[in-house]
Amino acid sequence: MLLLRSLVFDFLMYSTLLVQGILFAPLAIWSVDGTYWAMKFYSRTIFWYLKVICGLRVEFRGEAPVGEVIVCAKHMSFLDVLMLMHSLPRAKFIMKRELVFAPVIGLYALRIGSAAVARGKKGGAVKKMVAHVEETRKKDIGQTVIYPQGTRVLPGDTRPYKVGAGVLYERFGLDCIPAATNTGVFWARRSPYRKPGIAIMEFLPAIPAGIPMQEFLTELENVVESRSNQLMAEAGVRF
Numbered sequence: 001m002l003l004l005r006s007l008v009f010d011f012l013m014y015s016t017l018l019v020q021g022i023l024f025a026p027l028a029i030w031s032v033d034g035t036y037w038a039m040k041f042y043s044r045t046i047f048w049y050l051k052v053i054c055g056l057r058v059e060f061r062g063e064a065p066v067g068e069v070i071v072c073a074k075h076m077s078f079l080d081v082l083m084l085m086h087s088l089p090r091a092k093f094i095m096k097r098e099l100v101f102a103p104v105i106g107l108y109a110l111r112i113g114s115a116a117v118a119r120g121k122k123g124g125a126v127k128k129m130v131a132h133v134e135e136t137r138k139k140d141i142g143q144t145v146i147y148p149q150g151t152r153v154l155p156g157d158t159r160p161y162k163v164g165a166g167v168l169y170e171r172f173g174l175d176c177i178p179a180a181t182n183t184g185v186f187w188a189r190r191s192p193y194r195k196p197g198i199a200i201m202e203f204l205p206a207i208p209a210g211i212p213m214q215e216f217l218t219e220l221e222n223v224v225e226s227r228s229n230q231l232m233a234e235a236g237v238r239f
Helices: 002-023 025-030 032-054 078-087 097-101 105-111 123-139 163-172 213-234
Strands: 056-061 069-073 091-096 115-117 143-146 176-181 197-203
Touching: 002 025, 002 032, 002 105, 025 032, 025 105, 032 056, 032 078, 032 105, 056 078, 069 078, 069 163, 069 213, 078 091, 078 176, 078 197, 091 097, 091 123, 097 105, 097 115, 115 123, 123 163, 143 163, 163 213, 176 213, 197 213
Parallel strands: 056 197, 069 143, 069 176, 091 115, 091 143
Antiparallel strands: 176 197
């Protein structure tokens, strides 16, 4: 039964993405504000599907930032992307380059100023990321979202934090808002199951600008990983 509900949800999620993406395309092309409205509307639609079909509710904790900051978030699922889009006023994502070619998602992500980064290019990719963020800041101030581990991770998976988050933090001199989550417990990477429960996105106290990069990365990893593990423990998962 769980699998059936999950499959029904997935069908609705993708079909709604296509329908709303086409329906709201003129609005998105007309203005960036319209793009944000459409993306937030889609996020709320998916939250409703999850609650009704899968028994999975979303919960937000902490104070979502409203000014120009860097948000460094744990990434476990497409769900945490939607939760960040819903809760942040002007989110702009650092995303893998392949998503540019994804139907609907690529168009809308680029429209709000998200930066596409090619994996495996290392130094060159970081330079392009910084240049893109710098150019975007001239047009529209918002919250730059980066996933320090660079990919979705499974509960309990310990992947290193990459230098990209530290480069943005140091280059732009902005406060960093760490964000922890437990979404992978209910919607895991490459899993067909969408399990019932409460998926949490928690914004943690800011790490102020000006800390040396390595010290910043160490502190960031400590607070995000420890709090994410606590949230997963609340959901009954322990390591």
